[in-house]
Amino acid sequence: MRRPTALAGTAALAAAVGATARRVSRFRPAGTAVEPADLAGLDADGAAGRLAELIRIPTVSSRGRSEIDQEAFARFRTRLTELYPRTHAALEREQLGDGALLYRWRGRTDEPPLVLMAHYDVVPVEGQDWSRDPFAGLIEDGVVHGRGAIDDKGYLVAILEAVEALVTEGFTPRRDVWLSFGNDEEVTGVGAQLAVAAFTERGIRPWAVLDEGGAVVTGMFPGVPGQVAVVGLAEKGRLDVELVTTDAGGHASSPLPGGAPARLAKAITALDEHPFPARMNDVVLGMVDAAGRHAPGPLRAVFAHADVLGPVLARVLARAGREANALVRTTVAVTRLEGSKATNVLATTAKANLNIRIALGETVASTVERLRQVIGDPTVELRVLAGGADPSPVSRADNEAYATVAAAAKAAYPDAVVAPYLMVQASDSRHFAEICDSVYRFMPFDVTREELAALHAADERISIAALHRGAGFVRHLLRTV
Structure with a gap:
């Protein structure tokens, strides 16, 4: 199950608004007012x-x-x-x-x-x-x-x-x-x-x-009062990749530089220091546009021109918090680490599991290729585990x-703003x-x-x-x- 995300930090964009930019128009708000749902008869x-x-x-x-x-x-x-x-x-x-x-x-x-x-x-x-x-x-x-x-x-x-x-x-x-x-x-x-x-x-x-x-x-968008009902239109892809390094092993009293765990650690550090690029997508643009119509003053102008300010907004979201960051880029999480089974034995094999959520516009294949490029070490094996999937339509x-x-x-x-949403x-x-x-x-x-x-x-x-x-x-x- 899947939790909606929060937007924050967008106020910093207000000064960058261009007066002639066009609005995002693909996604429409809910429309005219409707009669409140009748709860009578429900126990x-x-x-x-x-x-x-x-x-x-x-x-x-x-x-x-x-x-x-x-x-x-x-x-x-x-x-x-x-x-x-x-x-x-x-x-x-x-x-x-x-x-x-x-x-x-x-x-x-x-x-x-x-x-x-x-x-x-x-x-x-x-x-x-x-x-x-x-x-x-x-x-x-x-x-x-x-x-x-x-x-x-x-x-x-x-x-x-x-x-x-x-x-x-x-x-x-x-x-x-x-x-x-x-x-x-x-x-x-x-x-x-x-x-x-x-x-x-x-x-x-x-x-x-x-x-x-x-x-x-509530509180999903800065300056947007009250509730926002977010309806998911798509979801990110998913992928598990196992990183594997091997070595001759031996007694821990006589280690060699660049052993299996060290090379694995370098690969993980490289991925952490070089995240996938942050990019806006149509669903997030639609969410920003729909909710932003209800923001006050400068923030409304920022949201209204989100399509033009997309690259800037993507960078802001990437820094706004872990959940907002996940909206605009492929994320890589290290969820498991494995080395030697004994405290005094060098690891012959070191492993790490990467749980990856693939952004719209990318694929399993393009994700794996970028992992290889960032790691840049042919001695680190990338094993793509079963069950991966590209992002949904x-x-x-x-x-x-x-x-x-x-x-x-x-x-x-009745008081909620209805907006499209990307499930991460x-x-x-x-x-x-x-x-x-x-x-x-x-x-x-x-x-x-x-x-x-x-x-x-x-x-x-x-x-x-x-x-x-x-x-x-x-x-x-x-x-x-």
Whole structure:
């Protein structure tokens, strides 16, 4: 799961504004005012209780199949049928592979369908300092605590709360609605790929796809008051590369200069000192333009001319903080180091794992080539590990699908500015880009910086109010598609 980023430091650009520059026009704001979403009939406390129950089922992902508690995953799937009986009576449900769920809610027409996505696997909690049992599903002071509260069981519950309420009132959507719930998103699994394969085999091309991603945040842009709802249009690529150096080894009492660990360290230092270049892209330009319309005075002028000031703005963002930096460049993170197994033995092999997130406009191949150039040492082997992917295509933001999602966000959060967004992480929805040009990534929750920081970390939580409004967003969307 994937957290939106913050922009900061942009005020320094105000003096550089040119009076004749044109505006970014590819991405449009949400449009005219919409009626606020109706939350009547949605049981906030009931939804919180159901989410708490599902948190208590520890559906923890692992890349090692033998380490997965398959009984917990099966129990989760069974409990869904019990918590949402009307949904399961009205919708067709099938299981794909080991546990991905695919539901079909038949609509009144044969128009292309809407796909709503979520995943019910969660990341481990080992090594984290939780203040509460992460799988107790505690509800305290209007907050649901536990692993998966936001990522991503909270979104799954918001979807099912909306569908259950609509089915109960006898509503039938205009177009088919499919629910695609993955069981292995956190380990880059195959559940979503199986769903895409099923759609392809059946000749189904979705009208739009909506998955986790951006959220409703406050303080995202300097000078922009209130909330900003960021809707992801694309996501960066991903790649893991292993750096390997070798040496003859021997006793640690007689080392030689330039051993395997030293050469590995030089390679890592070179990559750290020579990051990938910072460049603006269309999605970030659209985000800056949409949100910047609401900034005061000089800042508004800066944002309005972001296309002309792109190179300068890219450099400012690169220095504005780790998350803003990730918007404008390919990032390289050293996540693992390995050397000798003994304290008094020279390493015959030294290894480092690089976790890389590839910027729009670059590819796996171009990324690997630049790594080689920067390292500049043929004795450092680069092993490209399986599972890499180029950045996703950029989804359309000039069509009815985006306008409908943006309008639903505005209905649920009337005071929010709606803006496009670039996800710096990966999601299951990237697979649907193969069959749909309108894949959006938006988690309809109003979350604080502290709550975002708890994703994949200790003390993950979501307020009952945010969960309630998220269900309102989904229900409003379903009524309007």
